[in-house]
Amino acid sequence: MGAVIKKELRNYFLSPIGYIVIGIFLIAFSSFFYLTTIYESSADLTYLFYYTALYGLMFITPLLTMWTFAGERKTGTDQLILTAPVGMLGVVIAKFIAALILIIIPVIFTLMYFGILCFFEVPNIPIYLTSMLGFILLSMTYISFGVLASSLTESPIIAGILTFAFVFAATWIPLLVESLSGLSLMDKFTSFLYGQIDIANVILFLSVTILCILITMIVMQRRKSIK
């Protein structure tokens, strides 16, 4: 599993994708930091995470995950992994972790905004930490959507469009359709912005993520018999 994580990370940074993803995150974080804290003279960093999750993740997640399996199948390198003595679940988890690391890196960069705010007023540390946790949990769920979408096709473009559709639907439809508001992942994420770690929400994010990873594994296994 370690070998696949290392190779995936190396690939992210040998291609422009890694830099583009981190760049988009930093632009989004910086813009929302300016608009929601500096401009509003507020020491509240939670909006920075909220708006990046609302507007940023649906563009970043497809970029990050579209190549995970679809790209390998397109170039034929999936043959190298699928004929190596590694388990399919390990490969799926490795690709998931590599993508997650690429999101965790810019999240760590938000310490910079925390540091800047400290010059004026020390932000609420527990709320900052729970917001980070919520953002990472939400990202994990979206990445698992993306990895699943990437296993369904050999076209990275189609995988990207599918991921965008998944994330867009999960983010916006419950916000716009009142009857579906109970399914809103953004609502569950919002509770973290108030400094609450609701175990039910943590379990929800983790179970959706695990479910998507398991489905991805089944899809990949199934491909072996229909290939």
Place this chain on the structure above:
Amino acid sequence: MIEVKNVTKKYGSFVAVEDISFSINDGEVVGFLGPNGAGKSTTMNIITGYIEQTEGSVIVNGFDTVKKAKKAKQEIGYMPEGVPLYADLTVKEFVTYMAELRKVDKKLKKEKVQNVLKETGLDTMQNKLIKNLSRGQKQRVSLAGTLVGDPKVIILDEPTVGLDPKQITEIRSLIKNLGKKHTVILSSHILSEVSQICDRVIIINKGKIVAEDTPDNLEKKVSNKNIIYVTVEDTENKVDTVAKNIEGIKSIKLIKENEDKTKQYEVSGEDGINLNKIIFSEFAKENITIFEMKKPEATLEDAFMKIIKEGGDK
């Protein structure tokens, strides 16, 4: 040892491979031959565990490729057709990654990677990016990735496709050396390559095994026709009439007229007749001077074409 037992692979109603069985002993070099779409790559992919068979089983050194997939895969090094590689990695990075995937002991990893780079002649270009290599060099990188970790079985799908003659010679000599330490299965369209490298040939057509033997035996099977090529001086054009009156000769056909006014004929006789003896004595009686008599040399290509044609006619 590899045992393929009654393997069938279906895609809906299409049968790609039908009830094939064969076994390959340790240290053997076996070639898969067959026209495009015959089922060679499907069979290889099933052995490597890349795809799963619909029916039957494949046992690699005692491990079932479905039930004990990881252990079976540990025994196999696979070089897929079209040499899929990570273009942005260097040669060394790629081979190291393959070593990690194959779970090579961490302490031995560096040494094993260097050994395999040396063996494939890549040690001087190990820090080059794969995307900057020639096709032949990429083929060697793929082979290096296959060999790292010392798998007992090496499976090579069309290892010389797209290479120039010099590169083909290099790769062939590498494969020949592999046969000394590993069990090798390779598929190829180049029949001379298979006859040079392989101990045994399995010919697949329309998803079925249509022949399985050594290259020599397959060649002999097609050379058993009683045919002889005879070059004579025949200024009076007597050969045709004379030959037709000889008992045991089925047909005679003019092949070519040479510049020195000699003519070459293909003479076909009935089975069991000693054509050399009859032609020599009968032509001498008619004062036809014989310059040369020779049996046609059958090649693996002839054998292949004949077997495939017979399979197609069935």
